Amino acid sequence: MDIQDIDLKDLIEKETGERFNREGFTKCPFHKEKTPSLSVKFFPDKNKQKFKCWGCEEQGDAIDFITKLKNLGYKEAREYLGMENIKTEKELQEDNIKKYIDGQLKGFKKGFKLLGIFPFVDKDNKVLYYKAKFLKPDGTKETPYYHIDSSGNVVNKRGESGEVPYNLHNTLTGIKQQKIIIFVEGEKDANTINSILRKDGYETTSVKGLKDFELLKDGMNYVIYVIGDTGAAGEKYKWFVHKNLFEVASEFRFINLPGIKSLGDNKDVTDWLESGHTKQDLLEAFERSLDLKSKDEFQQNQGGIYKYIYNEKKDIYIRTYITDFRLLEAKRISYVDDEIEYIKLTMKTSRGEIVERVGSVDVFNDIRVFKKSLNAMDLTFKSTDIKDLTELKSWINKYWATEAEEVYQGTQFIKKDDKLVLITKDGAIEQNGINETLKAESTNVDIACKELITKAELTQLKRYIFKFATPDKTIPIIGTILHNLAVIQCKEVKERLHHLLLVGESGSGKSAIMTNVIAAILNYPTQDIKSIGLITPFALTKELSTGNYPSLFEEFKPSMMGDRYKAQKISENLRNLYDRTTISRGDKSFKTKDFQLTRPIILAGEESYPNAEKALIERSAIVYLSRRERTEEHTKAMQWIIDNEEILNKFGRSIIDVVLDLSTEDYKEIRSEVKKKFKLQNRVLTTAINIATGIELFNILLEKHQASKLIGYEKHISKNINEEILDEGNDTKSVVEQMLVLYNNMINDNRAFDVDDVIKDRGDGLFIRTSEMINQIHEFCTKVGSADIIPLKARDFKKQADKSGYLVKQSSKVIKIGLKPIRFDEYSKEGFRKLGLFSIVQPDILEEPLGAEETKVIQGYFEGVKTP
Secondary structure: OHHHOOHHHHHHHHHHOOOOOOOOEEEEOOOOOOOOOOEEEEEEEOOOEEEEEOOOHHHHHHHHHHHHHHOOOOOHHHHOOOOOOOOHHHHHHHHHHHHHHHHHHOOOOOOOEEEEEEEEOOOOEEEEEEEEEEOOOOEEEEEOOOEEOOOOOOEOOOOOOOOOOOHHHHHHHOOOOHOEEEEEOOOOOOOOHHHHHHHOOOEEEEOOOOOOOOHHHHOEEEEEEOOOOOOHHHHHHHHHHHHHHHEEEHHHHHHOOOHHHHHOOOOOOOHHHHHOOOOOHHHHHHHHEOOOOOOOOOOEOOOOEEEEEEEEOOOOOEEEEHHHHHHHHHHHEEOOOOOEEEEEEEEEOOOOOOOEEEEEEHHHHHHHHHHHOOOOOOOOOOOOOHHHHHHHHHHHHHHHOOOEEEEEEOEEEEEEEOOOEEEEEEEEEOOOOOOEEEEEEOOOOOOOOOOOOOOHHHEEEEEEEOOOOOOHHHHHHEEEHHHHHHHHHHHHHHOOOEEEEEEEOOOOOOHHHHHHHHHHHHOOHHHEEEOOOOOOOHHHHHOOOOOOOOOOHHHHHHHHOOOOOHHHHHHHHHHHOOOOOOEEOOOOOOEEEEEEEOOEEEEEEEEOHHHHHHHHHEEEEEEEEEOOOOOHHHHHHHHHHOHHHHHHHHHHHHHHHHHHHHHHHHHHHHHHHEEEEOOOOHHHHHHHHHHHHHHHHHHHHHHOOOOOOOOOOOHHHHHHHHHHHOOOOOOOOOHHHHHHHHHHHHHHOOOOOHHHHHHEEOOOOOEEEEHHHHHHHHHHEEEOOOOOOOOOOOOHHHHHHOOOOOOEEEEEEEEEEEEEEEEEEEEEEHHHHHHOOOOOOOOOOOOOOOOOHHHHHHHHHHHHOOOO
């Protein structure tokens, strides 16, 4: 028995009584542990399995495992495993080759790295020569030959022996045993497949560079599978095997491995398996590969796709062509959001031209429709039998459409197979790479191809990223855009994503921040930053429901939109977006389509929300910018940011990885911890937590690079919210409060009429003629237009004022105005005083106990009494 014949996983399970879990780990027997940390991996260049414990770092092959576990010597361990207790002649020869190569690595091959040594044997399993694989300093590979001459010396040549198939002895034995023989390009790939399929009736070889195939043509027909590498060289190798061995095959298949092309050129079956595919995936690929010798299936050549028809009289099969083109590739395309499936066909015409067609799978239901879909002189479906078209569909689906592509609308985070991924136009970013079978349309966000940030770059970024403005502005901006990427985690814990609004005069820097900071971190194309003033309400609805990646808008200036209805619809969209509302829209055919608002929004403009709408203000982080506040340090930081856009691109890409690796439980824990930092409530607390969570995502990246974390940021978040959202108060003002504040200001500015007839502040209460006050407010808003609110009608005002506690009792007092008795509503003096409406109600100056002298002064002030 050779060490290659030992299944190390089976050995470890048998010796320890512990089984490997689904993730491929088991408990290490060499140290105490609760969480399994020992795994086994096959190394094709070494042609053997090795174990490694990621806890205690113990590692080795089967002999090393038994030596350590049983406390045995090397010879005893070999005997325990059923091997000869001394090294075989083959092993000793390989040791000599390794010693010789070690000398070369210290000499003229200095800087080379030995990847593997592969023995080539004759039909009797005697080693003829060895092929070594080196990685050169320039990244290329070199594969020289070695053999041992009759004197036992190592020679750096193949020797007198010609090229033979790799693993020849076992391959010839497999042919005799009627095993399926798999041909791959490299020795490494042969070792890989043999390690997982040898017990299942397969044997694998490589014939790359072989000139004499007579050893493989011993008169016995056998089943041949060919797995080529990706790219032109791989195609050439497949047809090389076909040319030399097709005649001796009872069954001949080119194996199509789903998804291997997405790995790039010169990728092999080992790369495919290491990318996450399994043994079962490989066996399924065998089943879905066409037997080129079958007369029961469609076949093709340069003349087109044909079928065999058996002629009983002549006892022969006759080819009948159903097309004048042949198929090169087919791919199923599923438009997930629309629940529609398409098929993409890549065909080669009789003149050698490559043509692609994409259409609904329904084209296979009707011959005329299918012919029309081909739409080219060189593409003809010749058959008039619908059965041929139906069978062509099945043939394409089974043997060609092995790769399926899912297309989503817009860049978006989704859960796929219980794992979080980001779908982009170039593929899905996953924790272990890019999956090109998942793509997004209607987006230009270019992030999948970006590199990750280095520690040095992150250190530089940290120095400048919060200095392009004051911290109470930069931290809410950065925290918001980073947290917006955790949209799935936020949704799963049923929290809300706030809006980000940048407001400032022309030249205040808001556009520079949007373009050079926000768009750069998000890898968002600047040409895709839209003007919200030019977009229609429906287009905005569609935009905010296309994916869930942040959406950027400039030119937010409601007063210049012209159409008051448009401004109201935009505000309505923003309110609905916060709650992720689903909106139904009908079309001319009376069909309805649902649009779920899912994209976080970032706005920039010269104005804040129209009418100082409380609902929107509370749902936002607002950053006010001005030219006057900009310092030399801010300008210097912004210039660094502009000059280092690539670093910001990498930073955003790296945060994506942080988000993809962040479990919902960990996200929830972060929110719970940062919540303790704030003394806020309701929606503004949610906003503060969101921003702080975004900064903590930054900290996770810093910790990953062993860099110092950000601390003390919460005070700047609180400052921003208190100043810009709460206006230094405890809550954002409602429309009722805004109307009362406006009337109080109208009195101060002498713009209110007959105030003494509207307001009565008396010892028995505060009484107001509500209808008259509201009439004056409406008239002021209509004529002057400077008020930033849309006032309520009297009925709605009273209802809301009643519920908020400002209106104590309606029509509670009859007071004469002139000779006419008028009914007044009673209001809360305390409520008005809290709002600071001291032109309507007198301040409660006796709120705290006063001394005797202070009492005299106050009495004199209000009663007209002169006090000494």
